[in-house]
Amino acid sequence: MKNPQLLKGLLEGCILKLISDGETYGYELVENLKKYGFRDISEGTVYPLLIRLKKNKLLNSKDRESPYGPKRKYYSLSEEGEKELESFYRTWRELCNVIDLIFKDYEGGEH
Amino acid sequence: MGKLDDLIRKNYELSKKLTPENDEIYTNIVCYLRTSGMDELEAEEIIQDILGMMLEAQKRGEEIEQVIGNDYRAFCDSVIEAAHPKRFSWRKLFSDLEIVVIVISFLWLLDIIFFYLPQMFKQGRLILDFQVSLGFLINTAIILLASVLIVKYIGKTSFKDSKEKRQGHKWRQFVLLWVIISCIIALLGLIRYKLNPFVFFSVKMYYLAAVFAGLYLLLRAVKEKLPVN
Numbered sequence: 001m002k003n004p005q006l007l008k009g010l011l012e013g014c015i016l017k018l019i020s021d022g023e024t025y026g027y028e029l030v031e032n033l034k035k036y037g038f039r040d041i042s043e044g045t046v047y048p049l050l051i052r053l054k055k056n057k058l059l060n061s062k063d064r065e066s067p068y069g070p071k072r073k074y075y076s077l078s079e080e081g082e083k084e085l086e087s088f089y090r091t092w093r094e095l096c097n098v099i100d101l102i103f104k105d106y107e108g109g110e111h
Numbered sequence: 112m113g114k115l116d117d118l119i120r121k122n123y124e125l126s127k128k129l130t131p132e133n134d135e136i137y138t139n140i141v142c143y144l145r146t147s148g149m150d151e152l153e154a155e156e157i158i159q160d161i162l163g164m165m166l167e168a169q170k171r172g173e174e175i176e177q178v179i180g181n182d183y184r185a186f187c188d189s190v191i192e193a194a195h196p197k198r199f200s201w202r203k204l205f206s207d208l209e210i211v212v213i214v215i216s217f218l219w220l221l222d223i224i225f226f227y228l229p230q231m232f233k234q235g236r237l238i239l240d241f242q243v244s245l246g247f248l249i250n251t252a253i254i255l256l257a258s259v260l261i262v263k264y265i266g267k268t269s270f271k272d273s274k275e276k277r278q279g280h281k282w283r284q285f286v287l288l289w290v291i292i293s294c295i296i297a298l299l300g301l302i303r304y305k306l307n308p309f310v311f312f313s314v315k316m317y318y319l320a321a322v323f324a325g326l327y328l329l330l331r332a333v334k335e336k337l338p339v340n
Contacts, residue, residue: 026160026164027164027167042177042178042179042180043164043178043179044178044179044180044186044189045180047160047161047164047179047190048186048189048190048192048193049193051157051190051193051194052193052195055193055194055195066163066167067170070121070122070125070159070162070163070166071163072163073160073163
């Protein structure tokens with residue numbers, strides 16, 4: 001995906017979903033996103049988003065011991081985070097439907 | 112010791128585990144973030160996170176570029192933007208005042224060492240009256256202003272240093288810096304001596320020391336109580 005603004009918003013939604021699956025930390029999150037197909041992603045992209053989500057009180061964080069260096073920050077969803085995740089997914093589904101409708105007879109992408 | 116000092120010390124200890132190359136990148140990032148206008152505690156927590164990323168990458172045998180990309184400044188800017196620092200916060204005001212008190216006390220101490228001590232030796236007696244003169248006040252103001260500007264400048268140019276400036280020019284820069292610093296010191300000395308006769312009031316040194324110490328402790332105590340944002 002090339003459009004950075006669009007990607008940012010979508011990534012935030014995906015991050016919320018992955019965190020709602022279970023407490024996780026930055027690097028694990030990045031590896032997970034990569035596994036799903038966000039290939040060019042790194043902690044450098046994800047970390048600022050985590051800060052923003054946390055600043056907006058969508059995430060809680062807890063420090064836990066790590067085998068290397070400083071404590072690892074594990075993130076979990078707050079109540080507001082759950083709500084935001086739901087609203088993200090609803091918006092996403094609506095958007096998908098609309099876009100699918102508009103592009104129903106479009107062939108350009110196939111070639 | 113407050114939470115902030117603890118965190119700074121912990122980060123410093125851990126940063127010793129960085130390889131020399133990573134340590135240089137880390138130092139630049141720290142400079143940039145600490146002078147970014149973010150709340151100092153928030154900045155230090157972010158520094159801790161970044162240090163963690165770097166150390167873990169090191170353990171995995173990865174380069175820092177793979178983790179945060181090769182444009183460190185852009186990475187820092189995106190972090191700062193995400194943290195969205197407020198232009199004004201009481202915490203920031205108090206921590207700025209704290210620095211001002213430290214700098215003024217330090218300059219006062221220097222003034223005693225360079226100005227009063229020689230007189231004490233010459234006269235063979237203890238001088239306990241500190242005369243607050245125009246020369247001292249002007250010098251203090253100049254140095255305070257210069258320190259703020261220098262810190263801002265260092266922050267802004269954190270990432271330039273490593274590549275371009277390093278090669279060559281080192282000696283020329285050193286000599287230039289030396290000349291500038293000597294001129295400034297000479298100028299400050301001149302102001303100090305020429306404007307010394309204009310005395311506003313005089314105060315016992317131990318009172319002044321107590322005021323500085325009290326002010327410093329008070330500012331710190333208030334700052335610790337204030338919430339981050």
